[in-house]
Amino acid sequence: MRRPSPTLNPAQGHWLTITVLVTLxxxxxxxxxWLSAICALLLGWRFTLDRGASRAPAKGILLLLVAVTVxxxxxxxxxHLMGKDPGLAVLAAFACLKLLESRSVRDGRSAVLLxxxxxMGQFLNDQAIPVAVLTLLGIALxxxxxxxxxxxxxxxxxxxxxTGLLTTAAPFMxxxxxxxxxxxxxxxxxxxxxxxxMTGLSDTMSPGSIGNLVRSGEIAFRAxxxxxxxxxxxxxxxxxxxxxxxxxxxxxxxxxxxxxxxxSLSGPTYRYSLTLEPHxxxxxxxLDLPRHPDGNSRYTTDLQLVSVDPVRERRRYQxxxxxxxxxxxxxxxxxxxxxxxxxxxxxxxxxxLGRDIAGRLTSPPDRVSALIETFRRQDLQYTLTxxxxxxxxxxxxxxxxxxxxxxxxxxxxxxxxxAAGVPTRVVTGYQGGELNPLDGTxxxxxxxxxxxxxxxxxxxGWQRVDPTAASAPTRIDNGIAGAxxxxxxxxxxxxxxxxxxxxxxxxxxxxxxxWNQWVIGYNDERQRNFLSELGFEIGGLGDLLIATGITAxxxxxxxxxxxxxxxxxSDPLDRLWDRFCGxxxxxxxxxxxxxxxxxxxxxxxxxxxxxxxxIHAIARRYARLRYGPAAPDRRExxxxxxxxxxxxxx
Amino acid sequence: MPMAAARPRIRQWxxxxxxxxxxxxxxxxxxxxxxxxxxxxxxxLAFAATLFTMxxxxxxxxxxxxxxxxxxxxxxxxVSLHQTFRNLLAIELVSARLDTAFCGSDAALELVxxxxxxxxxxxxxxxxxxxxxxxxxxxxEAAARVVVPIPAQRRGWLEPRRLTLETRFPLGLVRGWSYxxxxxxxxxxxxxxxxxxxxxxxxxxxxxxxxxxxxxxxFAGLRxxxxxxxxxxxxxxxxxxxxxxxxxxxxxxGQASSLQFDWHALPAGLDVETRLSRLTAWVIQAAGSxxxxxxxxxxxxxxxxxxxxxxxxxxxxxxLHGRPxxxx
Numbered sequence: 001m002r003r004p005s006p007t008l009n010p011a012q013g014h015w016l017t018i019t020v021l022v023t024l025x026x027x028x029x030x031x032x033x034w035l036s037a038i039c040a041l042l043l044g045w046r047f048t049l050d051r052g053a054s055r056a057p058a059k060g061i062l063l064l065l066v067a068v069t070v071x072x073x074x075x076x077x078x079x080h081l082m083g084k085d086p087g088l089a090v091l092a093a094f095a096c097l098k099l100l101e102s103r104s105v106r107d108g109r110s111a112v113l114l115x116x117x118x119x120m121g122q123f124l125n126d127q128a129i130p131v132a133v134l135t136l137l138g139i140a141l142x143x144x145x146x147x148x149x150x151x152x153x154x155x156x157x158x159x160x161x162x163t164g165l166l167t168t169a170a171p172f173m174x175x176x177x178x179x180x181x182x183x184x185x186x187x188x189x190x191x192x193x194x195x196x197x198m199t200g201l202s203d204t205m206s207p208g209s210i211g212n213l214v215r216s217g218e219i220a221f222r223a224x225x226x227x228x229x230x231x232x233x234x235x236x237x238x239x240x241x242x243x244x245x246x247x248x249x250x251x252x253x254x255x256x257x258x259x260x261x262x263x264s265l266s267g268p269t270y271r272y273s274l275t276l277e278p279h280x281x282x283x284x285x286x287l288d289l290p291r292h293p294d295g296n297s298r299y300t301t302d303l304q305l306v307s308v309d310p311v312r313e314r315r316r317y318q319x320x321x322x323x324x325x326x327x328x329x330x331x332x333x334x335x336x337x338x339x340x341x342x343x344x345x346x347x348x349x350x351x352x353l354g355r356d357i358a359g360r361l362t363s364p365p366d367r368v369s370a371l372i373e374t375f376r377r378q379d380l381q382y383t384l385t386x387x388x389x390x391x392x393x394x395x396x397x398x399x400x401x402x403x404x405x406x407x408x409x410x411x412x413x414x415x416x417x418x419a420a421g422v423p424t425r426v427v428t429g430y431q432g433g434e435l436n437p438l439d440g441t442x443x444x445x446x447x448x449x450x451x452x453x454x455x456x457x458x459x460x461g462w463q464r465v466d467p468t469a470a471s472a473p474t475r476i477d478n479g480i481a482g483a484x485x486x487x488x489x490x491x492x493x494x495x496x497x498x499x500x501x502x503x504x505x506x507x508x509x510x511x512x513x514x515w516n517q518w519v520i521g522y523n524d525e526r527q528r529n530f531l532s533e534l535g536f537e538i539g540g541l542g543d544l545l546i547a548t549g550i551t552a553x554x555x556x557x558x559x560x561x562x563x564x565x566x567x568x569x570s571d572p573l574d575r576l577w578d579r580f581c582g583x584x585x586x587x588x589x590x591x592x593x594x595x596x597x598x599x600x601x602x603x604x605x606x607x608x609x610x611x612x613x614x615i616h617a618i619a620r621r622y623a624r625l626r627y628g629p630a631a632p633d634r635r636e637x638x639x640x641x642x643x644x645x646x647x648x649x650x
Numbered sequence: 651m652p653m654a655a656a657r658p659r660i661r662q663w664x665x666x667x668x669x670x671x672x673x674x675x676x677x678x679x680x681x682x683x684x685x686x687x688x689x690x691x692x693x694x695l696a697f698a699a700t701l702f703t704m705x706x707x708x709x710x711x712x713x714x715x716x717x718x719x720x721x722x723x724x725x726x727x728x729v730s731l732h733q734t735f736r737n738l739l740a741i742e743l744v745s746a747r748l749d750t751a752f753c754g755s756d757a758a759l760e761l762v763x764x765x766x767x768x769x770x771x772x773x774x775x776x777x778x779x780x781x782x783x784x785x786x787x788x789x790x791e792a793a794a795r796v797v798v799p800i801p802a803q804r805r806g807w808l809e810p811r812r813l814t815l816e817t818r819f820p821l822g823l824v825r826g827w828s829y830x831x832x833x834x835x836x837x838x839x840x841x842x843x844x845x846x847x848x849x850x851x852x853x854x855x856x857x858x859x860x861x862x863x864x865x866x867x868x869f870a871g872l873r874x875x876x877x878x879x880x881x882x883x884x885x886x887x888x889x890x891x892x893x894x895x896x897x898x899x900x901x902x903x904g905q906a907s908s909l910q911f912d913w914h915a916l917p918a919g920l921d922v923e924t925r926l927s928r929l930t931a932w933v934i935q936a937a938g939s940x941x942x943x944x945x946x947x948x949x950x951x952x953x954x955x956x957x958x959x960x961x962x963x964x965x966x967x968x969x970l971h972g973r974p975x976x977x978x
Contacts, residue, residue, distance in 0.1 A: 109693050109822070113700045116723060120704045123715040132715055139719065143726060143821060150822035151773040161820055165726050165733070172725025177718055183709050313712050520714045556728055563736040564683055571791075593678065 005106035011152065013050035015145040016108050017043055020099050022138045023115040026122045026131050027092050032077050035089055038070065042096035049100075056103075063101050067094070088121050105149050112149075115142050127520045129512065140166055168559075175551040178531075181544040182524040200279030201239050201428050205451060206249040207393045210428065211384055211405040213449045218277070220430055220449070221285055222513055223442040225272040230287065232432060234323050236452065236464060237285040237444060239429035241302040243339050245418075247346035248393060250411065250426045253338055257298035257306065263289050267324030275316045275516065282306045285429060285444075287321035288464070301335070302425070303327055303462070314521050328461040331423075339423035339456065347395040347415050354419025364457045367420045372470050375413065378402065380471040382409075406468045410451040413467035423456035427464070439510040573632055573640075577622055580644045584608075584615075587649040597623045608649050618643050665829075674809075674833040678744045678764075681815070686738045686828050688731055694823035697727060727823060734826040737771055737819045741788070746832030748800065748810060750965075752930070753841040756799035759810050759834060764793045773819035776830075779811050802838040805926070806973040809835050837969045840923065842931035849909060849932055874898070880940070880958050908942040908954035922972065930968050937961040947971055 008016075021043055028036045048054040057063055070093040071081070078086040095118055098111045119138050122131060143162035147153070153161075200220060202209060221237075229235075242250035276284060284297060284305040297307050297317070307315075342351065353374065361367045381403045389396040394412040397404045404412075410426050417424040431450035433442040452466040522530075531538050538544055581591045581600075589607050591600045601619030605612035621640050625632040690698065701723055708716030742764040751757035759778070765771050765788040777783035778800055788794040800810045816827035875884060875896035885897045911932050916925050929945065936943040943964075944954035950967040952960070 110696075113696055116697075116700055116719075117704060120707065120713070120716045120719050123713045123719070124711060127713070127715045132718075135715070135719060139722065146821040146823070150818055150820065153772075165729050165820065166722065168729040169722055169725030172728060173718060173722040176721035176724060180717065180721065182717075519718070522714050523712065552728075556732075559729070559732040560683075560735075563732060563739055 005104035007104055008102060008108050008149075009152075010050040010052070011155075012105070012108060012145075012148050013046065013102075015141075015148045015155075015158075016099055016102065016111055017046050017050070019112065019115055019138065019141045019145045020095050022134065022141055023118050024092055024095065025138075026126070026134050027088065027118065030085070030125045031089055031092060032074075034073070035070070035077075035093060038066075039092060039096045042066075042100050046100050057100060060101075063097050067097055070097075084124050088118070088124065091118055091121065108149050109146065112142050112145050129515055136166075172552065172555055175555065176548060177522070178527070179544060179548040179551055181541050181548070182522070182527050200277070200281070200446070201283075201449060203240055203281060203283075204249050204251050205240075205242055205407050205411070205426060205428055207389060207397075207408060207411070208386070208405075210407045210449045210451055211386065214384065214405070214447045218446050219509070220444050220446050221274055221276040223272050223274045223433065223444065224440065225270060225442070227271065229435065229442065230270050230321070230323065234287070235432050235442075236288060236427075236450075236466075237430040237433075238288055238290070238304065238427055239285050240283050241300070241304050241425055241427050241454075243302065243425040245342065245411075245415070245426075247343040248391075250414075253302065253425075255300040255302045255304075257300055259298060261289070261291055261299050262301055263303065263325055263327030265289070265291055265320075265322050265325055267322055270321040270323070271319075272321070273316055273318050275314060275513070275521070276311055277314055278312050280310050280312055282308075282310055284311070284317065286319050287323065289322050289325045289327055291320040291322065293318060293320060313523075314516055316517070316521060326461045328456060329458065331456065331461075336423050336456065339425050340418050340421065342415060342418050347392045349392075349395045349399050350412060350415045351419040354416040354421075357416075358420040364422045364455070365460075367422055368417065368455050368465060371413065371416055371420060371422075372465065372467070374416075375409075375467055375470040378471070380404065380409065382406075382468060382471060407451045409467040409471070410453050413465070414453045417453065417455055424453050425462075426451060426453055431466075436506045436510055436513075438506055439513060441510070441513055443509060572637055573622070573625055576637065576640050576644060577626075580618055580622070580647070583644065583647060583649065597626070611647060611649055614643060614647050618647065675831055677746060677832060678742045679830060679832065681738050681741045681743075681828050683735075683739060686735055686826055688735050688824050688826045690731075691818060691822060691825045694727070694825075697723075697823050701727070726821075730821045731824045733820050734817060734824040736769075737773070737817045738815065738826050738828055740766055741771060741774075741815070742766060743815075743830055743832060744793070746834040748808065748834040748836035750836045750839065751800075751802040751808070752839045753802055753805045755802060757802045757808055757836055757838065759798040759800045759813075761796045761798060761813075761832070762793055763788055763796065763815075765789065765791065767791070772817075774815060774817050776813055776815045778813055783814075783816070805838045805840045805969045807835055807970075808838045837966055839965045839969045840926040840930045842934055843924070843927040844931070846931045846935050847928055849935065850911065850915060883940075908944065909936055910944045910946070910954065911936075912946045913948060914946065926968050926971055930965065933961060933964050933968070 024039055028039075031039075045054060045057075049056055071090055074086045074089045074093075075081050078089070080086065081090070091114065095111060095114045098107065098114060102108050102111055115138070119135050119142070122135065140159065140162045143165055144155075144158040147158045147161050152158075201213065240252055241255075243253035244251045270287065272287075274285065284292075284307055286292075286305045289303065290299075290305050292305055297305050300306055305319075354371075357367050357370050357374075361370055378398065379402065380398070382405070383403050384405060386397075386404050386408065387401045389401065389408075394408070394415050397408040398412045398416075407428075414424045414426050428449070428451045430444045430448040431452075432448050433444035435441075436443050450468070452464060452468065454462045454464055456462050518526075527544075528538050536547070538547075577597070584591065584604050587608065589604045591604075595603075597619040601616050605615045608615065618640065621636070621643070625636055625640065701720055704716065704720045704723075707713070708720055743761060744764050745760070745762040747760045749758040749760070761776065763774075763786075768790045770790050771788040773785070774787065775783035775785050776796055776798055778798060781799065781801065784796055784798050786794050786796050798810075798813070800808065802808050810832075813830040813832070814827050815830055816825060818825050875898045879898045883899050885899050889896050909932070911929050913925060913929065916928065920928070929947075933943065933945065937958075940956055942954040942956045945952045945964045945967065947967055949971070952964055952967070
């Protein structure tokens with residue numbers, strides 16, 4: 001028989017409201033402000049509704065109107081509907097609308113299911129520890145809400161029930177998390193905005209591009225060295241190589257990919273593992289000159305390490321660096337010519353400077369040294385706050401304003417060097433990094449983004465020159481905080497006097513690193529490694545599925561057995577009496593449930609005449625303790641226990 | 651065999667084999683694990699579908715924490731199934747008593763459940779098939795008395811159909827249930843005709859057709875209590891003063907008059923059920939005013955008498971008149 005679903009009571013309404021609220025809290029920072037406001041409004045309405053302070057919306061029409069408006073507004077906001085961000089926005093709005101229109105318990109339950117989905121959805125934006133904690137709270141609330149919808153009870157009890165449920169469920173989660181086969185790669189086409197919002201170096205460099213990146217304190221990657229760290233002057237993390245210049249912007253040139261490094265590998269070696277934050281592009285970061293021993297990445301002819309797929313999730317690489325190795329001595333002619341090309345008519349003063357040096361000196365190394373000397377003498381100021389530059393930005397920087405950031409330095413240097421006839425290219429990447437003393441990882445942030453140049457000579461191949469170091473040498477030794485003038489407003493975390501804050505931050509980031517490595521970065525590869533460390537060699541998907549099934553099955557059976565165990569009587573006197581009756585039952589005399597102790601003793605004594613005295617004594621003592629006026633004390637119980645233990649029946 | 655004919659037999663087989671329903675099982679009944687059944691509810695299925703979608707999304711976007719949340723909820727689902735099962739396990743039905751009723755009303759089935767464990771049992775529901783469930787909880791190591799209304803639609807012996815004890819505790823994702831067939835049986839008396847038609851005139855009655863509450867109620871004395879005396883007539887104050895021995899108050903006045911309710915004296919045009927209805931109404935009326943009455947049915951005759959036992963015997967005869975199960 002189908003019964004209509006009962007209507008929600010105010011307490012259940014409050015449970016639903018708080019669940020939706022906590023579920024949407026982590027979403028709110030990613031939702032458009034107007035949508036967050038609408039959600040807050042709807043939640044508030046529901047709250048007053050349950051307080052009896054306002055009226056329910058007229059059935060259907062108003063809500064339908066709001067729903068259509070929200071969907072239309074989301075479509076306008078994001079300019080499309082199919083995708084991660086608009087999808088989450090619409091779901092968030094629907095959760096609030098569903099909450100507001102919920103009248104029956106059944107409605108409330110659908111709202112809770114929607115909340116579960118949204119709780120998972122927030123990990124599309126952020127998987128950090130605080131979000132995870134908030135989500136856990138949201139799940140506990142959602143389960144408590146289901147309990148409230150099922151039977152209700154005082155809030156504390158429902159919350160206790162939900163947390164108890166989650167505690168018991170934790171082993172399931174752990175087992176499934178470790179064992180469930182991780183399938184790499186998307187199952188279907190991902191919306192194009194799936195990986196939006198990732199920061200990092202871009203593929204091009206124009207004035208201001210790195211300066212903007214540097215303001216972010218986000219971590220770009222972490223490196224962990226087996227053995228000593230390379231000196232600070234060698235910590236140049238090489239990223240995109242740019243060799244085509246159009247007067248304003250540097251772009252990458254054409255290069256081919258190969259599986260083997262195009263350079264010789266000799267000299268001292270640093271081995272390290274690098275955990276790269278996703279940036280949705282192909283390049284990887286590595287110290288010069290790189291080798292990726294067992295990876296599936298490729299080497300470009302301009303010495304970059306690139307990934308076959310865009311880096312869309314945090315990845316860990318085992319890398320080697322050969323700082324003394326030499327590369328590119330036998331570059332083909334077209335590469336040389338490309339790295340000498342300059343757009344005609346742009347930055348004429350730097351062109352003239354370069355040609356002047358070329359006229360005075362013949363050997364390329366001498367020309368480079370002369371250029372570095374010129375840069376030093378020019379008294380350039382290293383600053384984040386650059387004045388506006390005109391069309392010929394490099395000229396304006398070098399000769400007029402003399403204030404710039406690393407991309408200005410690198411660009412100006414490369415233009416002058418090319419004009420001087422030295423093949424030169426711009427390299428972007430990161431420089432430096434900071435050692436977290438707690439877990440020994442070198443943390444490199446977006447604020448460590450840097451640009452430098454490489455000059456070529458037939459004898460020594462490509463060599464790194466850092467024009468920034470010429471005018472602000474402390475940038476390389478002390479990091480950006482030491483190099484920038486005091487007047488520049490540094491982000492709070494970079495200010496030197498906040499030392500205690502940094503320690504706190506290190507601690508937090510060490511935890512974050514472990515979290516990233518072991519929880520968020522747990523993929524098929526880690527799974528295989530982890531299980532083989534435990535001694536299980538995993539052949540394929542089938543093995544994992546079987547292991548998952550066996551473990552989950554064991555847990556379920558374990559739970560069942562736990563439920564089936566005979567409940568222990570809480571009263572010690574009852575337990576003793578049960579033991580006595582059990583002993584007699586084994587001997588063939590079962591006590592009918594209705595029979596009292598004295599009557600039973602009489603019957604049992606008749607069947608076991610030899611023990612009749614003890615049986616009577618036990619039954620009388622039990623009856624006295626059970627039904628007598630005084631509460632049984634410890635000594636009496638012990639005596640009864642002894643009697644029962646000594647009772648022997650044929 | 652055509653499907654329609656096969657269905658009841660399949661049903662019977664399922665009831666006997668799978669659900670282990672016995673015709674009438676002796677009390678106490680303990681709910682062992684083999685007679686508790688669990689299946690997901692509609693909400694449970696929707697929950698599973700949501701989790702599956704979440705799993706797919708986690709795979710697609712390689713969301714480690716998405717997996718974690720999904721698996722945590724999978725675990726919560728399993729644990730809630732286990733808790734549903736445990737909520738019913740080892741409950742004992744120790745007593746089942748069905749009250750007599752008049753046809754057309756509800757007979758009260760009083761059940762006593764015992765929870766032998768130290769864990770409270772919450773959100774239990776018991777219902778006869780097709781009726782509204784009665785909700786109750788049992789505290790730790792406690793008993794609960796539940797009254798289930800059993801609709802009495804036909805006169806004669808009433809046995810409750812199989813009872814369902816079920817729970818959706820704790821989250822409503824899973825329904826756990828067990829079938830009970832306690833040996834409870836009660837008589838359903840014919841529906842008393844309303845309003846009560848005038849009592850039949852009778853030669854033995856001093857004031858035919860008039861029965862006042864006063865007049866007959868003259869206190870005449872005490873005699874020793876005999877089984878069958880109405881509790882209303884027991885001299886409770888005396889019993890409280892003197893202890894064990896009970897005395898019954900005897901009244902004069904009504905003593906002399908008596909009524910005779912005769913099936914054959916009823917108007918000829920009445921059908922069987924109407925006759926029984928009218929006779930039942932008279933019996934109740936007479937019993938209420940402690941007037942001795944006699945009853946004559948085609949297959950039953952009882953001389954005028956008073957007392958609860960007499961009333962019960964007459965009502966029983968009326969309830970079972972012409973029923974095949976009259977002899978049981």
